[in-house]
Amino acid sequence: MKTGGLGRGERGRLVAVAMVVLALAAYVVARFEVTTDVTEFLPDAEDRVLASLSREIADSELSRTMILALEAADLDSALRASRAFEAALRRDPRIADAVAYLEGGPTEGLERALFELYEPRRLYFLADGEAEARERTSEAGLHRAAAELRSELAGPLSLLASRVAPRDPFLSLPGMFRRLERSRGGELGLVDGRFIAADDRTAILFLATRASALDARAQGPILAAIDDAHHAIEAGFPGGLRLDQSGVNRFATRAATTIEADVKRVSSISTILLCALLWILFRSLRLVALAAIPVASGVVAGAAVVLFFFGRLHGITLAFGAALIGVAIDYVVHLYCHHTIVSPGGDPRESLRAIAWPLATGAVTTLAGFGALAASSLAGLREVACFAVVGIFVAFVVTLMVVPLLMPAAERPVAARTRLVDAVERGFRALSRARWRLVWIPLAVVVFAALALPRVQLDPELANLGRMDPALLAEDERVRSKVVRTEQMQFVVALGADEAAALAVNDAVEERLEQAVEAGELEGMRSLSPLLPAPDTQRAVARVARDDPGLPDRLRRVFREEGFAEAAFAPYLASLAEPLPEPLRYEDLLASPVGALLRGFRVELGGDRVGFLTFLQGVQDADALAARLDELPDAFLLRQSDLFRDAQLAYQKSTIRLLVAGLVVVAVLLALRYRDLRRTVATLVPALLAVLLTVSILGVTGRGLDLISLTALLFVVSMGVDYSVFLVDASEGRETRGVAAALTGALLACVSTVGAFGLLAVSQHPVLADLGLTAAVGIGSSLLLAPTTLVLAKPPGEADRA
Numbered sequence: 001m002k003t004g005g006l007g008r009g010e011r012g013r014l015v016a017v018a019m020v021v022l023a024l025a026a027y028v029v030a031r032f033e034v035t036t037d038v039t040e041f042l043p044d045a046e047d048r049v050l051a052s053l054s055r056e057i058a059d060s061e062l063s064r065t066m067i068l069a070l071e072a073a074d075l076d077s078a079l080r081a082s083r084a085f086e087a088a089l090r091r092d093p094r095i096a097d098a099v100a101y102l103e104g105g106p107t108e109g110l111e112r113a114l115f116e117l118y119e120p121r122r123l124y125f126l127a128d129g130e131a132e133a134r135e136r137t138s139e140a141g142l143h144r145a146a147a148e149l150r151s152e153l154a155g156p157l158s159l160l161a162s163r164v165a166p167r168d169p170f171l172s173l174p175g176m177f178r179r180l181e182r183s184r185g186g187e188l189g190l191v192d193g194r195f196i197a198a199d200d201r202t203a204i205l206f207l208a209t210r211a212s213a214l215d216a217r218a219q220g221p222i223l224a225a226i227d228d229a230h231h232a233i234e235a236g237f238p239g240g241l242r243l244d245q246s247g248v249n250r251f252a253t254r255a256a257t258t259i260e261a262d263v264k265r266v267s268s269i270s271t272i273l274l275c276a277l278l279w280i281l282f283r284s285l286r287l288v289a290l291a292a293i294p295v296a297s298g299v300v301a302g303a304a305v306v307l308f309f310f311g312r313l314h315g316i317t318l319a320f321g322a323a324l325i326g327v328a329i330d331y332v333v334h335l336y337c338h339h340t341i342v343s344p345g346g347d348p349r350e351s352l353r354a355i356a357w358p359l360a361t362g363a364v365t366t367l368a369g370f371g372a373l374a375a376s377s378l379a380g381l382r383e384v385a386c387f388a389v390v391g392i393f394v395a396f397v398v399t400l401m402v403v404p405l406l407m408p409a410a411e412r413p414v415a416a417r418t419r420l421v422d423a424v425e426r427g428f429r430a431l432s433r434a435r436w437r438l439v440w441i442p443l444a445v446v447v448f449a450a451l452a453l454p455r456v457q458l459d460p461e462l463a464n465l466g467r468m469d470p471a472l473l474a475e476d477e478r479v480r481s482k483v484v485r486t487e488q489m490q491f492v493v494a495l496g497a498d499e500a501a502a503l504a505v506n507d508a509v510e511e512r513l514e515q516a517v518e519a520g521e522l523e524g525m526r527s528l529s530p531l532l533p534a535p536d537t538q539r540a541v542a543r544v545a546r547d548d549p550g551l552p553d554r555l556r557r558v559f560r561e562e563g564f565a566e567a568a569f570a571p572y573l574a575s576l577a578e579p580l581p582e583p584l585r586y587e588d589l590l591a592s593p594v595g596a597l598l599r600g601f602r603v604e605l606g607g608d609r610v611g612f613l614t615f616l617q618g619v620q621d622a623d624a625l626a627a628r629l630d631e632l633p634d635a636f637l638l639r640q641s642d643l644f645r646d647a648q649l650a651y652q653k654s655t656i657r658l659l660v661a662g663l664v665v666v667a668v669l670l671a672l673r674y675r676d677l678r679r680t681v682a683t684l685v686p687a688l689l690a691v692l693l694t695v696s697i698l699g700v701t702g703r704g705l706d707l708i709s710l711t712a713l714l715f716v717v718s719m720g721v722d723y724s725v726f727l728v729d730a731s732e733g734r735e736t737r738g739v740a741a742a743l744t745g746a747l748l749a750c751v752s753t754v755g756a757f758g759l760l761a762v763s764q765h766p767v768l769a770d771l772g773l774t775a776a777v778g779i780g781s782s783l784l785l786a787p788t789t790l791v792l793a794k795p796p797g798e799a800d801r802a
Contacts, residue, residue: 010405017402021297024304032303033312034217034256062600062613063213064100066247068205068226069479073239075191075200081233081241082194082203088229089207094221097210104205105194106593111160113592114176119164120581122172123545124538128530129507133544136170137551139558145170146562167571169559176531188483197482204483208599213248216256223253246479254469258765259315266759267322274329274752281417281748282336290403291332294395298328302391310383317383319760319768324388326756327366327719328395332403333752334359334726334745340411341421341741348407352400358729358742361673362722363396365666369718372662373711376655381711424747425740435790442788445689449696456699490622492614493603495634499586502610503534505634509614512628521625523618528601535583546576655710662714663688666721674728682792683728687720689788690781697777708767712774719775720782723750727789750783 006014070085072078086104089095095102118125127133135141152161152171164173188204189196195204207226211218223245230243278288299321306313339351352359370392373385431438494509496502510529516522533541545551552573560566589598603611619625626637666687670680691713698705726742757779760772 006405013401014405017297017398021300021398025300028300028303028307031307033307034315034318035215035312062603063248064211065206065208065600066226066245066249067479067483068207069197069244069246069482070203070205070230071199071242071244072201072203072237075196077237077239077241078196078201078203079192079194081237082205084233084236085203085229086205088232089225092225092229094225098218098222100208100210101599102205102207103195104203105190114594115173117584117588117592118173118176119167121538121584122164122168122170123542123575123580124533124583125172125176126170126541126545128533129511129537130540130544133541137545137548137554139554142555142558143562146559146564149564150562166568167575169555169569169572199482202482209249214252216249216253219249219253220256223250244475244479246476246483250472250476251469254472255765256315258763259319259768262319262760262763262765262768263315263322266319266756267325269759270322270325270752270756273755274325277748277751278333278336281414281420282340283412283414284408286406286408287336290406291329291336293402294332294398295325295328297398298391298393298395299324301394302387305390306383306387309386310379314380314383316380316765316767317387319763319765320384320771321387321391323756323760323772324391326752326754328392329752330722330745330749331359331363331396331399333748334742335399335403335407337745337748338738338741339407340414340417341744342737344411344413345409347409348404352404354738355742356400357673358725359396361669361725363392364669365721365725366392366718368665368669369662369714372658372665372714375658375661376711378707420747421740421744424743428739428743431787431790438787438791441785442685442689442791445693445696445785449692452696452699454699456695457704490616490619490637490639492616492625492629493611493636493638494614494632495609495611495636497609499610500535501634502612503529503532503586504536505632506612506614507534507537508632509629509635512632513614513616513625516625516628519624521619521621521628522616523620525617526615528598528612528614531598532584532586532589535585538583539580542580552576655707655714659710659714659717663717666717670721670725673725678792679728682789683721683724685792686724686785686788687717687782689785690720690778691716693781693785694774694778698774703773706770708770709774712771713778715775716778716782719753720779722746723783723786724789727786746783746786750779754780754783 068085070078070081072081082104086102089102127136136145146169149161149165149169149171152158152174153165155161160174161171164171189198191200195206196202197204207222209219209222213219226243226245230241234241234243274291275288278291279285282288302321302324303313303318306317334355335348335352338355339346339348342354343351367389370385370388373381374389376382376385492509492513494502494505496505506527507529510525510527513522513525513527517524555569555573556566559569586602589595601613603613616625622637622639629635629637667680667684670683671677674680674683694713694716695705698709703709723746726746729742754776757772757776760768761776763769763772
């Protein structure tokens with residue numbers, strides 16, 4: 001029994017669909033979390049250790065640390081600004097719980113802290129290694145040590161030298177101060193307890209966040225607090241106070257802002273344009289509102305499934321979801337067109353049954369194309385595939401189950417729709433009459449491709465994929481040049497199962513890099529090794545002095561010959577027999593005032609591994625450096641640009657394989673649909689020509705094929721074939737109005753899809769722009785090339801005669 005045109009089962013179906021969609025929407029609201037981590041769209045390198053290491057470092061404290069540079073008129077102003085700025089930040093509640101540390105200078109008592117750390121362990125730091133320790137305690141080494149001591153007693157550190165010399169004639173503690181200066185890279189100094197750049201008017205502060213630098217939601221309030229603190233104090237500096245910032249979080253936040261703007265722009269403009277288009281052609285608010293149901297259901301379902309399996313939504317997936325509006329509405333558009341053009345006043349459910357096969361064919365081929373992405377090596381593209389497959393499937397199902405039940409049976413004529421349908425009919429008849437002339441279309445595409453394809457190049461540069469804001473990049477480089485001049489994309493990492501093992505590898509790395517400096521392969525480096533050798537290295541150095549029975553007499557004699565009192569070093573000789581403290585550990589340094597300068601050297605890695613970084617300065621021959629490190633299995637020269645370039649080239653090859661696999665799947669589906677070689681080929685050829693034309697256009701315009709544009713070509717094949725499906729079915733049909741309805745629906749579907757992806761194409765985010773541009777050009781080309789189908793398809797009426 002039916003009430004109001006709907007049976008009880010149909011009403012139950014509507015209620016069930018509504019409850020499911022509402023439940024999914026509630027789940028999305030409760031679990032909603034967005035990330036903009038660009039590494040989700042970076043391929044894994046073939047070397048899994050290096051790829052994992054690079055990703056771990058991208059989320060380590062090193063990447064979470066910001067450098068804040070306050071440039072004032074003079075040194076005094078810079079010192080005042082540094083203290084005022086730090087105080088303003090510490091008062092801000094947005095900083096208090098979100099920041100791991102904030103330091104404008106080492107805590108008071110740096111010299112005392114260093115003395116307390118190193119003086120009891122002075123025997124451990126006699127030299128940088130056992131061999132150097134033996135040389136320093138030799139006859140010639142002792143003469144040099146005596147000469148160095150005499151020079152220090154006459155220099156600016158004479159007070160410290162005279163204090164420590166009786167217990168340390170080798171002046172290990174002053175050596176620590178010099179090593180600490182080297183660890184700063186020579187660009188950062190200490191004035192009145194504050195970090196000051198070499199220009200003597202720029203104060204430097206270090207701020208490390210607790211949250212990942214790639215977590216834009218957490219980083220936004222921190223960056224806002226930094227700007228507010230600067231504005232709050234700058235009025236007190238009439239000479240001007242410029243704030244420059246350096247940090248990965250600023251680029252991540254800018255990317256998030258761009259993606260958020262794209263989501264709003266694409267979704268709002270797509271919705272407005274589609275609503276306007278539907279209103280112009282159908283003049284029914286009810287139909288406009290009904291079209292939103294499958295689209296909204298698909299977006300909600302896609303988001304819910306991604307949140308369930310991935311734990312969060314990537315901003316790029318969300319922006320793609322906004323573009324999916326133009327794809328998900330295709331099924332509704334085809335239904336509307338058939339119902340209003342072929343059977344106005346009839347049962348919408350009958351209209352749906354009439355177009356079920358071509359509609360299902362288009363949906364399945366689209367799902368096949370996106371489903372192929374599930375095999376991608378990029379987590380980000382797998383997430384996009386999941387969202388797209390679920391979203392399109394649900395939109396298709398909701399169109400079948402819900403929309404026909406709520407559509408009005410009677411439709412009034414609309415002049416705009418009538419004119420469009422008449423134009424489509426005339427165009428189709430003209431194309432059918434001149435079908436053999438259409439052979440010039442594929443020939444023209446082939447000729448154009450032959451001329452353009454030699455200019456097409458695979459783009460292996462990730463720099464082009466992750467283009468950064470030029471202003472932010474310039475500011476970042478300006479800050480880092482004031483603090484330390486090191487390579488940003490090249491460094492050495494020493495790995496170990498624990499801290500001691502990693503430090504041992506780090507010592508070996510430093511030894512080889514010192515040789516590289518001498519050979520001119522490297523200008524310099526910043527290593528933790530001089531300040532913190534491995535425990536075994538520390539013990540080995542101490543044993544050289546303690547286990548040498550001739551050292552006491554040799555030291556007395558040499559220093560006496562150099563003019564020192566023989567008894568002056570009795571405390572040192574007595575200490576050779578005293579018990580040694582435990583070797584110095586990283587935790588000891590970190591807890592000291594010097595910790596602010598050394599945090600960036602250590603990274604925690606997965607699987608309980610520990611890594612220590614060595615920062616390189618002026619790499620002249622990276623291949624030679626890598627060769628020197630080859631014999632150290634746990635030391636790696638990370639050249640991130642080369643690492644990801646090789647990985648992307650490998651991914652491009654795998655994406656081409658995915659493209660071929662997707663094409664094969666689509667071809668098989670079409671063959672199963674038509675069970676006729678001629679119609680299968682006729683349906684597939686325009687999509688292949690569209691791919692060829694798109695690649696050629698990208699080549700002519702100077703855009704290389706990167707991993708994102710290659711992926712978008714898969715969309716072109718899977719979605720572009722839909723137009724040929726409707727044209728093949730229409731060309732073999734007997735009902736003129738059915739042909740017009742099918743072609744009008746295909747035209748409107750293409751307009752909506754190209755419009756949505758076209759909006760993505762103007763995004764400032766490179767991934768979205770590449771995806772949108774390639775898909776928009778390819779899908780638009782698919783429609784323009786769809787008439788090629790008529791060259792191969794059976795002419796109207798021939799199917800019936802057969």
